[in-house]
Amino acid sequence: MNINFYDKLDPFSLNEYKKGIFFEKEINSLTSFHYKNSKEYKKILDLLGYNFEWKQLDKIPFLPAKLFKEFELRSVSKEKISKTLISSGTSGLKPSKIHLDKENAHNQIKVLAKIMSTLLGNQRLPMLIIDQNPKLLKKTIFNARSAAIYGFSIFGTNHTYLLNDQGKIDYDLLNNFLKKNGNKTFFIFGFTSIVFENLIKKLSNKLLKFNFKNGVLLHGGGWKKMEKIKISNKIFKQRLLKKIKLTDVCNYYGLVEQTGSIFIECKKCSCFVTSIFSDVLVRDKNFNIVKDGEKGFLQLFSLLPTSYPGHSILTEDIGKIVKKNNCDCSSKGKRFLVYGRVKESEIRGCSDT
Amino acid sequence: MEKLRNFEYLVGNGNISQKPMQPYDELICNFIGELSIELNLSPLSNKYSDIKTLAFWCRKKNIINIKKNFISNETRLGLGLVFHITPSNIPTNFAYSLIFGLITGNSNIVKVPSQKFEQVKIICRAINKVLKKKYKTLRKMILIVRYTNNDNYTRKISSICNARIIWGGDNSIRNIRKFEINQRSLDIAFADRYSFCAMGTMEILKLNNNQIQRLVEKFYNDTYLVDQNACSSPHLILWLGRNVVKARKKFWKNLYVYVDKKYHLTEIASIDKYTQLCRDILSLKNMKKYERYGNSIYTIQLNHLDKELHNLRGKWGFFYEYEINNLNKIKNYINNKYQTLTYFGLNKNILKDFILKNKLQGIDRVVPVGQALDISFFWDGYDLNRILTRVVDIK
Numbered sequence: 001m002n003i004n005f006y007d008k009l010d011p012f013s014l015n016e017y018k019k020g021i022f023f024e025k026e027i028n029s030l031t032s033f034h035y036k037n038s039k040e041y042k043k044i045l046d047l048l049g050y051n052f053e054w055k056q057l058d059k060i061p062f063l064p065a066k067l068f069k070e071f072e073l074r075s076v077s078k079e080k081i082s083k084t085l086i087s088s089g090t091s092g093l094k095p096s097k098i099h100l101d102k103e104n105a106h107n108q109i110k111v112l113a114k115i116m117s118t119l120l121g122n123q124r125l126p127m128l129i130i131d132q133n134p135k136l137l138k139k140t141i142f143n144a145r146s147a148a149i150y151g152f153s154i155f156g157t158n159h160t161y162l163l164n165d166q167g168k169i170d171y172d173l174l175n176n177f178l179k180k181n182g183n184k185t186f187f188i189f190g191f192t193s194i195v196f197e198n199l200i201k202k203l204s205n206k207l208l209k210f211n212f213k214n215g216v217l218l219h220g221g222g223w224k225k226m227e228k229i230k231i232s233n234k235i236f237k238q239r240l241l242k243k244i245k246l247t248d249v250c251n252y253y254g255l256v257e258q259t260g261s262i263f264i265e266c267k268k269c270s271c272f273v274t275s276i277f278s279d280v281l282v283r284d285k286n287f288n289i290v291k292d293g294e295k296g297f298l299q300l301f302s303l304l305p306t307s308y309p310g311h312s313i314l315t316e317d318i319g320k321i322v323k324k325n326n327c328d329c330s331s332k333g334k335r336f337l338v339y340g341r342v343k344e345s346e347i348r349g350c351s352d353t
Numbered sequence: 354m355e356k357l358r359n360f361e362y363l364v365g366n367g368n369i370s371q372k373p374m375q376p377y378d379e380l381i382c383n384f385i386g387e388l389s390i391e392l393n394l395s396p397l398s399n400k401y402s403d404i405k406t407l408a409f410w411c412r413k414k415n416i417i418n419i420k421k422n423f424i425s426n427e428t429r430l431g432l433g434l435v436f437h438i439t440p441s442n443i444p445t446n447f448a449y450s451l452i453f454g455l456i457t458g459n460s461n462i463v464k465v466p467s468q469k470f471e472q473v474k475i476i477c478r479a480i481n482k483v484l485k486k487k488y489k490t491l492r493k494m495i496l497i498v499r500y501t502n503n504d505n506y507t508r509k510i511s512s513i514c515n516a517r518i519i520w521g522g523d524n525s526i527r528n529i530r531k532f533e534i535n536q537r538s539l540d541i542a543f544a545d546r547y548s549f550c551a552m553g554t555m556e557i558l559k560l561n562n563n564q565i566q567r568l569v570e571k572f573y574n575d576t577y578l579v580d581q582n583a584c585s586s587p588h589l590i591l592w593l594g595r596n597v598v599k600a601r602k603k604f605w606k607n608l609y610v611y612v613d614k615k616y617h618l619t620e621i622a623s624i625d626k627y628t629q630l631c632r633d634i635l636s637l638k639n640m641k642k643y644e645r646y647g648n649s650i651y652t653i654q655l656n657h658l659d660k661e662l663h664n665l666r667g668k669w670g671f672f673y674e675y676e677i678n679n680l681n682k683i684k685n686y687i688n689n690k691y692q693t694l695t696y697f698g699l700n701k702n703i704l705k706d707f708i709l710k711n712k713l714q715g716i717d718r719v720v721p722v723g724q725a726l727d728i729s730f731f732w733d734g735y736d737l738n739r740i741l742t743r744v745v746d747i748k
Contacts, residue, residue, distance in 0.1 A: 040635055043634055043635060044631055044634050044635065047634045047640070047642065047643060048634075063631060064624060064627050064628040064631055066628045067628060067631050067632070067635075070632060071632075071635055285618050285619075285620055285623045285648055286618075286623065286647040286648045286649075287623070287627070287648060297620070297624065314624065314627070316621075316624055318620070342620040342621050342624060343619070343620070343621060344621055
């Protein structure tokens with residue numbers, strides 16, 4: 001991807017048609033790039049019967065997300081890998097390992113910055129992180145959470161961690177931070193479930209001396225826990241408003257396999273929106289494309305993955321596309337909702353006691 | 354006996370006799386027959402096809418048939434007390450295990466899955482109801498328990514039982530075996546097994562529309578009905594004979610129509626099968642190509658066999674296929690992991706010869722397609738009628 005081409009574009013400025021022209025081309029060339037450079041990817045495509053003809057987006061082959069948990073998929077030589085991202089290993093599975101070379105890592109940051117600028121502007125803002133300092137986190141959870149914290153930290157200054165080494169709210173630090181920065185816009189970042197646990201449930205309004213009303217909260221991930229306690233995005237927002245008068249709350253969604261090209265929530269309609277760097281399709285149980293508005297597996301596209309074949313991934317997340325034109329915001333991207341991970345089924349048969 | 358948290362008696366109250374009865378005692382046979390009726394009467398049973406299958410299997414007529422097969426000149430008695438550890442994920446398995454033990458004249462302590470299946474509740478309620486009527490002697494022969502993390506109980510019962518039946522994967526069996534049984538006692542392990550299917554291509558090509566329908570229906574019952582999770586469900590299909598291309602096409606196409614109509618494909622199943630396909634492409638050395646019918650059927654065609662054959666397992670309608678012109682070509686791959694061979698369009702005497710002449714350690718059952726899941730007193734190579742009884746040699 002020639003990142004400079006995108007420098008002048010607003011990430012949400014192109015309509016589907018205009019975006020489609022270059023997006024399809026980029027995805028097609030990524031497919032053939034990975035085919036030529038990843039032994040594994042070539043093997044899969046060869047057996048799936050891939051040919052080099054130009055393909056519409058819905059005909060582009062996809063890898064299942066779990067494959068990244070089981071295989072080392074790379075499209076550059078091992079020596080060129082400068083950084084490996086590791087996902088949170090859910091439900092006893094191995095974590096995904098994403099291998100980045102310098103170029104890929106650089107592009108991730110650049111694209112993330114472009115998307116974030118629509119939320120925070122181009123200024124770096126004082127940043128309150130709803131977590132412990134990653135240096136204090138246990139090795140096992142270090143990777144997923146700390147990677148996100150470090151990743152987003154580049155958009156902030158004056159980084160302040162809400163939780164102390166005991167995992168408890170540090171009111172002195174918090175009040176100091178708000179006293180100093182609360183009069184102007186500041187940036188709050190955290191995992192959804194940790195934000196819920198601390199800002200909504202645990203925070204004591206008695207001990208809080210200043211207010212949050214100028215904060216912009218970006219939160220994401222960890223929604224499995226939210227699903228369990230049945231807190232929807234809407235309720236989450238209502239409770240934040242009620243408790244600390246926080247109005248500017250934005251949910252994001254993304255795969256570790258497609259770090260950088262995250263999807264952020266539209267402030268008006270609360271749908272996730274694709275940028276010019278990403279796209280989404282919804283497939284049914286037989287992997288046919290469903291009609292807009294019907295639920296199915298989310299297939300996610302990103303222009304970023306160059307050092308590993310992660311540009312077209314079939315996730316285990318269920319979602320739906322929300323028809324366009326219902327929202328009067330200026331974003332031109334595709335809108336979609338995520339309902340959560342596909343249900344594990346009960347086992348029939350006699351495999352184990 | 355024990356009053357502990359996470360421990361409950363579903364049938365009985367802790368008292369158990371260790372006195373054996375004669376196998377197929379009339380009282381026991383009547384009890385089982387009545388249980389079948391009770392299960393059928395319960396309005397809840399209609400909800401569960403596995404309960405209906407159980408009720409059908411233990412109906413009086415079938416028990417009489419099973420008894421006929423057993424008749425022997427020897428004087429036999431049950432062993433005494435049988436301890437059953439049943440699999441966690443088949444709700445009705447414990448009932449079959451219990452009937453095996455009971456009908457052979459034994460007292461039984463049956464550990465049911467810790468997961469609270471509705472079926473377990475229904476069956477235990479039926480047992481209690483029938484026991485209350487008139488089967489005073491039998492009340493001391495059936496104890497059904499549910500518990501978790503209670504090594505003491507497992508150790509205690511293991512030490513006093515005359516036989517222990519363990520259903521489960523290799524790990525669970527290893528765990529239970531840590532608890533010693535008496536020197537004179539017996540361990541019967543129904544371990545993790547592998548099953549496959551052999552089809553005669555020429556016979557398939559001869560089938561008319563109705564006949565092929567019936568074949569795929571039977572195959573469906575062996576596989577999709579339990580998501581291929583039963584140890585007797587086939588994972589590998591061997592095509593024997595000429596014209597394989599045509600025969601397999603006819604088979605899969607017809608199966609697809611049936612599966613598409615009948616099977617509830619879950620989302621997790623469809624993504625899991627696709628993931629397995631990609632995994633196989635990357636890790637199998639003997640994959641020739643694959644075919645996919647929607648997400649209902651995945652088949653992987655192999656171009657040669659290897660020693661790891663029994664590790665090729667599918668779920669939810671994911672199969673491996675291999676063409677051979679002579680059964681003997683697979684003899685070196687059959688080990689003691691192999692349990693059931695289902696067949697169609699082949700002569701069973703040829704299959705028998707194949708096992709005997711090649712002196713195979715594996716394959717305990719050879720049954721027509723459609724009977725893979727039929728449970729019988731011959732299981733995993735054991736003759737339960739004999740192994741759960743002792744001979745009193747009188748001269």
